[in-house]
Amino acid sequence: MESNIEEIDGVLECLFRKMASYHTRSLSFPSKAHPFVEQFDEQLSRLRSSQAASTSSSSLNQTLSDLKDLYCTVDELLQLPINQQVVSQNVHSKWTEQVLDGSLRLLDICSTSRDVLVQSKEGLQDIQSVLRRRCSGELNINNEIAQYLNTRKSSKKMIKKSLKNIKESQQTTCDNAVESMLKDVEAITIDIFKSVLSYIGGARLESQKTKWSLVNKLMNQGSNTEAKSTNSKFDVVEATLEPIIKNKYGIILLQVENMRCQMTKLEFEIQSLDESLDSLFRHLVKTRATILNILSN
Secondary structure, eight states, rough: OOHHHHHHHHHHHHHHHHHHHSSSSSOSSSTTTTHHHHHHHHHHHHHHHTTTTTHHHHHHHHHHHHHHHHHHHHHHHHTSSSHHHHHHTTTHHHHHHHHHHHHHHHHHHHHHHHHHHHHHHHHHHHHHHHHHHSSSSOOOOHHHHHHHHHHHHHHHHHHHHHHHHOOOOOOOOOOOOEEEEEEEHHHHHHHHHHHHHHHHOOSSSOGGGHHHHHHHHHHHTOOOOHHHHHHHHHHHHHHHHHHHHHTTOOHHHHHHHHHHHHHHHHHHHHHHHHHHHHHHHHHHHHHHHHHHHHHOO
């Protein structure tokens, strides 16, 4: 009898802990003993701590890599029978519909980010191509520069529209740990995509009022280490190209090397970010496919 009572008390204690966990957005699966649960909590906590500090290309790439690792852990957790059972039992639940809709939005934002990067890269390559062909005398590449700057304007419009359409994740009470996990992942992914889009858009994305403050920062870069580390290279290249297009006499060879150096750095940065986003996109697709597969079985 005593052993039965102890078993019942143990079951009740477990149930109470489980019920209490439903009132938070933190991940609390029925069994915290599974290593993937602890791994998920650590990865999510690390991303939340580091995401706000992602103000450079290198830090954004690291954040995107960490986010990809988080999705790998999510996929492992979704393979657990207990979690598949929870998902399959909620085929017609509102939260599964919200999660699937959210995954489509994330894929769309990721695609927009990559489209903007490709457009910028193609514009830079056009300018570089002209510079290689015209290797002597004065250069007039105003048409190519104007086309690049116009492309950047169009890209910023796309970014603004995408940022405007991003819906904040609602802080609601979740009915189970799987729902909590998927909504937490969606929320941190949205925050990271915002950082990526804002960085690609540059410092002048929000308002033209920042134009002169940006110019001042760029002028003081030689003595201001902080400005070097926080300015987007997209801004640096724009600030390099804009004065050239206003000069009707074009540019001389002495100016070419600096411009070419800045554009090469930006091309490398674009390539790196695009590869990170491509890898993340594949994991977003995989996670969505896993959820759909569970719901269909």
